[in-house]
Amino acid sequence: MAELVPNPLYEALGDALRTVEPLVQEIEKGIEAPCRDFHAGKVWTGPAARRFDAQLVHHRTRVRNSADKILADLRQTLARTPRRVTEEEARAIKRRYGLP
Numbered sequence: 001m002a003e004l005v006p007n008p009l010y011e012a013l014g015d016a017l018r019t020v021e022p023l024v025q026e027i028e029k030g031i032e033a034p035c036r037d038f039h040a041g042k043v044w045t046g047p048a049a050r051r052f053d054a055q056l057v058h059h060r061t062r063v064r065n066s067a068d069k070i071l072a073d074l075r076q077t078l079a080r081t082p083r084r085v086t087e088e089e090a091r092a093i094k095r096r097y098g099l100p
Contacts, residue, residue: 002086004086007083007085009081013074013077014078016074017078024070024071027063028063035053
C-alpha cells in the first residue's frame with residue numbers, strides 16, 4: 001500500500017479558514033457599532049435617518065449572511081477533504097491548485 005502524506009489541499013483550506021475567520025469577525029464588529037449607535041437615536045434622527053438606518057441594517061444582514069456562508073463553505077469543504085493522501089495524489093493536488 002502507498003504511504004500517505006499530508007494533503008496539501010487540506011492544509012491550504014485550514015490556512016484559509018484561519019485567515020478568513022478573524023477578518024470576518026473584524027468586519028462584523030465594524031458594522032455592528034454603527035448599527036447600535038443608529039438604533040440608540042443619538043447619531044441622527046428624522047425620516048432620512050430612518051431610511052439610512054434601514055439600509056444599514058440591510059447591509060449588516062447581508063454582511064452577516066455572506067460571512068456565515070463563506071465560513072460554512074470553507075468548513076464543509078475542509079470536512080470533506082481527506083487529511084492524508086498518497087504522494088502521487090499530493091503532487092497532483094499541488095499542480096492542480098498551484099500549491100507549494
